[in-house]
Amino acid sequence: MSDKPPGRGLSRPQRSRVTLDDVAAHAEVSRSTASLVVRNSKLITAETTKKVRRSIAALGYTYNQAAANLRTQRSKTLGMIIADLSNPFYALVASGIESECGQHRYVTVFADAREDADTQTMIVNRFIENDVAGIFLCPSGNDSAQNLDRLQEVGIPSVLFMRHIQGYDASYIGPDNVAGMRAVVAHLVEQGHRRIGFVGGPPKRSSGQERLDGFLQGMRDHGLTPRAEHVVAVPTIDRQAAHGACLALLDAGDPPTALVCYNDLMAFGAMLAMIRRGLTPGKDIAVTGFDDIPESVLWTPSLTTISIDAENIGRMAARALLARIENPDQPPERMIVAPRLIARESSARRF
Amino acid sequence: MSDKPPGRGLSRPQRSRVTLDDVAAHAEVSRSTASLVVRNSKLITAETTKKVRRSIAALGYTYNQAAANLRTQRSKTLGMIIADLSNPFYALVASGIESECGQHRYVTVFADAREDADTQTMIVNRFIENDVAGIFLCPSGNDSAQNLDRLQEVGIPSVLFMRHIQGYDASYIGPDNVAGMRAVVAHLVEQGHRRIGFVGGPPKRSSGQERLDGFLQGMRDHGLTPRAEHVVAVPTIDRQAAHGACLALLDAGDPPTALVCYNDLMAFGAMLAMIRRGLTPGKDIAVTGFDDIPESVLWTPSLTTISIDAENIGRMAARALLARIENPDQPPERMIVAPRLIARESSARRF
């Protein structure tokens, strides 16, 4: 439609934006009236509304949310700080958050803290400077405490997800890690397993501690005590780390008959390590995960895991944050979603 | 440090933000001077600067980037539209984009278009309303053309990545898909393969078409013609689709000795299908991918693939966009990154 100049398709930046003033002039009303129309106010008659709408279309006006934010002293931008975007689980949470926020005309700025405290602080400051109305935070380590302090100071509500920190005025949403792990252990015991190992994440994180606790409780539930050398923790939560830890476990001799892993990603790493040592996961050693990411059902063997619906967690986090933004006096919520055991091939054989 | 009221940790939203006016009053200078100080202008003497800095610290002032954006008529926000965040490759690109932009004090808003045209249009509008200075776009289908038109109209520069669209005033960065696939085929032929199959993505996308072309050219390079039934395309680019397509290929009988896949994710899906049918990938059938996502090296067999450094692509895209924002008269760039073959176990056995 637009008549491009010949030669290269280089249109100079049409820098003069159409504003409400232009619309008002074109429709022969005041700027105030035009403003009321774009906000669908019913103070304005149908006739005037139609006239203004026509001008908007004629001039190609686009609303300037940033200018409105400045005046109204509230913003339609939310911030999201992800611990590790390369974990598909977090990517799904992010996707859920964004889609829910988008439906309420919010935009979401994001940043990857890469598990680093200084980076996280920088990000929080940049987000505050950019006037976010609220923040989604998946804390890395304990470093996040001072950032939560700061957010509280400037009055920006926040929602933590997956990992939480005690004593802060922030909502939290995450799975019942203890119940999930106990269900996993119960299932393995039912399959006849007694010598069960655990490959966990860093215990500094709430989720790392809770899943370990859940595993140990689950063992106690059935009068079992894991061998010390069968319970390991890795510093970073990814396939590589689990791969290495599992190789070490296997090479030490006398391995467990079942291996409970912190999450699906680490279960995959562990299974790959078993295959590398000539073992068949699910047959020689049972394996379980946590998260139920899309990949789990495809694996051979398909992975027994705990489903917690990542996208839904994202949407719930979004709703919780939006609720607190609307009504800041509302106390923070604490939402624990119930885990669901999905038994698949990786724990199918009875021992 | 902050003395919280007893009972619940509910601090009422401290809504009165500290502004430059407050700082100026506290430091007994004008707002203009304070403004120059926060922008590190050297017009101001060291002494005055120090005085203002002290006031900033004393009052806990935070800069309001949004207000500054309004006045300067430029913004420090960029938009990013991802085709599918659950693909770790895109997650890495996103991470690279964000980290580079963060270093230049930009924030990045993002949204997942979920391969849907209407959603993409809504997102573009929301981004324009929120005054983004530029947009990163990985187009889904051809639907993106009208959105590019619109961006051009309002003078917002954009950078496409991974997939491009002809005839638009947008920079593009992506891998040399044809060269990559030819290298893959050459490698397989060298290993003794002649009957080579291809599991591709939707040909509507530039990348889908280019990788298919590269495969076919590679075959021609060695005087080979693939069998028609060995060249398949799937509608969605993920493990599931490749898993299904590969099962069908195997069940049809007389499968190829090597299978070239559109990307790593699909290669994993294909390998899982082979395992499910009792075959050993890399031994019974060679498999190759494209992207070299972190998981590839861990697999058993580890995956032969084309490395294109996703995070680096993200950073390059960011630099290209920032350059055009600084200097809008600069013509769009077209950057093609050279692919690098990483030969691993999945194609190790010689036939």
Add this chain to the structure above:
DNA sequence: AAATACAATTATATCGATCTAACATGCAAA
């Protein structure tokens, strides 16, 4: 000594929207 230059600071208008209070209307009630 007057003119000029320069450095440091500041008053005021401005970005694009919303909010408050005021202003015309027209119509019902006193």
Add this chain to the structure above:
DNA sequence: TTTGCATGTTAGATCGATATAATTGTATTT
């Protein structure tokens, strides 16, 4: 006729920053 009230519209101040041009005070030149 006057008052009151509801309805639709509008002028002008405002959000928190930056840009422009003006204003100081001091040093340099002629």
